Amino acid sequence: MANGSLDSWMHSNFDSQNGQRALSLSQRLDIAADIVDALDYLHNGCQPPVIHCDLKPSNILLNKDMRARVGDFGIARVLDEAISKQPMNSNSSIGIRGSIGYIAPEYGEGLAVSTYGDVFSLGITFIELFTGKSPTNDMFKDGISLHHYAEVAFPDKVSEIADANMWLSEGANTSNDTRYITRIKECLSSVIQLGILCSKQLPIERLSMSNAAAVMHAIRDKYISTQQLSDVRSY
Numbered sequence: 001m002a003n004g005s006l007d008s009w010m011h012s013n014f015d016s017q018n019g020q021r022a023l024s025l026s027q028r029l030d031i032a033a034d035i036v037d038a039l040d041y042l043h044n045g046c047q048p049p050v051i052h053c054d055l056k057p058s059n060i061l062l063n064k065d066m067r068a069r070v071g072d073f074g075i076a077r078v079l080d081e082a083i084s085k086q087p088m089n090s091n092s093s094i095g096i097r098g099s100i101g102y103i104a105p106e107y108g109e110g111l112a113v114s115t116y117g118d119v120f121s122l123g124i125t126f127i128e129l130f131t132g133k134s135p136t137n138d139m140f141k142d143g144i145s146l147h148h149y150a151e152v153a154f155p156d157k158v159s160e161i162a163d164a165n166m167w168l169s170e171g172a173n174t175s176n177d178t179r180y181i182t183r184i185k186e187c188l189s190s191v192i193q194l195g196i197l198c199s200k201q202l203p204i205e206r207l208s209m210s211n212a213a214a215v216m217h218a219i220r221d222k223y224i225s226t227q228q229l230s231d232v233r234s235y
Helices: 006-010 025-045 081-085 105-109 115-131 146-153 164-169 178-198 209-234
Strands: 060-062 068-070
Touching (some): 025 115, 115 209
């Protein structure tokens, strides 16, 4: 893909030498919506459902228009209908090997592959996308995870954990419009909350992928309308 992987954009050194700009908040919202739409299609638009099993930024590719595509189906599984109805009560005979930091905790306990596993990976990916912190960062140890990091910050300190690089691309819109800044904080709070809800420890506590898609689109649409309103005021 023309713009490589999401991982390369998330963890690059942004300077005049490499010519690569940091992803703006608007771009991140579009990318998040593209990712959840792809997974919603795999889970609910395919019969039988397809489970990706290894969602992470390095497996998300960006085209020339900076729209996201989910790739690398090397360990994907077609979900058995019987298992799909009782994902929490079945043991898996397939040794799933996802990626450290993104793999759902229940897979380590031998539970069957389910859509809830992809939801967990999605939640971690969303938190990483908006905080700039990888779940394998050295700061996450002694029981502290990326999920816990976001959960502790939510809701009052979400702006403090947001990736500072995204403001490099926001331009004048983040200047002196206090109402706009407040709405940016509300947007970040909403998307971090979505990441937290998707990456809960217990599968049954997570959102379904269709619900996650609906929430993500609502967050993005609200931000777009806010941005348009700010542009009108500036004009």
